Amino acid sequence: MLGNFDWKVVTDNIPFLWQGMQITLLLTVIAILGGIFLGTLLALSRLSGFKPLSFVAGTYVNFFRSMPLILVIFWFYFLVPLLLGRPVGGFYSVLIAFVLFEAAYYCEIIRAGIQSVREGQVHSGQALGFTYAQNMRYIVLPQAFRNMIPILLTQAIILFQDTSLVYVVGVKDFLVSADLIANRENRVLEMFTIAAAVYFVLCLSGSLFIKRLQRNYVQ
């Protein structure tokens, strides 16, 4: 049956698919970086002894973790232009949605990472005269992130897959590009097979890489 596949439709459209993949990758990378940055601030807020701050951060996290991602994407697609008073395009609205959404998940990962650093290390930094901020910056966070690398990468793979949800607002990522070609050329089977294969290969290599990293890490 695969013999009837018209691979030419794939090879002909590689540049177009690559454009889509660039959007997917860009979205993934910015959502990871933005999510980790905002997630770190949220984690520090949640752990802070200042009750109002930890309450606000906690509410934020619980709110986003209770929302389906697809709803958040929709919501920001309509909300952001309203807030700014001008259209911003689908890409920027999903970018904001992903960063804000992912930050909630990264917050919890980072919070656990910070708590995984032994109290003795915190004391030892304090005893040298580091301020709270310096202790976080030089002693706690570097160790926390080192402990978190495998789980942060796993989250990145999930995020990479989740970016395909931008389909619902028509941002031309990899999957949407494949879909466009599929409909234009009437080659649905070929295009969705190749799309699945690409996601599978990338995510599987990512997972294997993490496994190896963890093995080396434990030794």
Next chain:
Amino acid sequence: MIELRNVSKWFGDFQVLNDCSTKVAKGEVVVVCGPSGSGKSTLIKCVNGLEPFQKGSIEVDGTSVGAKDTNLPELRSHIGMVFQNFELFPHIKVIGNITLAQLKVLQRDEKQAGEKAHALLERVGLLDQADKYPAQLSGGQQQRVAIARALAMDPIAMLFDEPTSALDPEMINEVLDVMVELANDGMTMMVVTHEMGFARKVADRVIFMDEGRIEEDCTKDDFFGTPRGARAQVFLSKILQH
């Protein structure tokens, strides 16, 4: 130099420290001993404000540790502390462990900090280990680096919390030797330890703690000669057996 007045501390309902008062004069070496759970670590951590306390007062070099307006990081930067589990920073090389706080807290420049670190590493006999990571060193070596790291801040006093009790027996002396040298150089030291050989050699006074109380606080000779409390006697006979 260090003065504790009627310090009490609770963890929830549990009273860890009960009305503790003592003094450590400049240049004095005070050894703190007592059974496990008697509050030794807690007491020494109160001295540099790592643990808050609810009652009483502690003064270090004229600064009140418990006062709200005290700049604790600044105060701590003048008090060296050495921990039972070394607590070197595992993600930073030995040399970086010794320079980091000099650079970030004391604002020394790279050259000054590096020279200081090398001089101290030489003093503790580890100059050749500067570019290793802490995990590549033995326990005894790690603890000597930890001492060098604390000394790099030019502390006015040093606190030790069981610095040798996590070490294999054959490494204990290399750390004690450094501490003895430090004591002989006139450093003010408060040392939680069960190494009575160290106490006999350099201590001016010995404090014995039990159940959060300072039960004995006397000169070394009095302590080893005729301890007054029965508990201290039992404790001493136990640890002097080996």
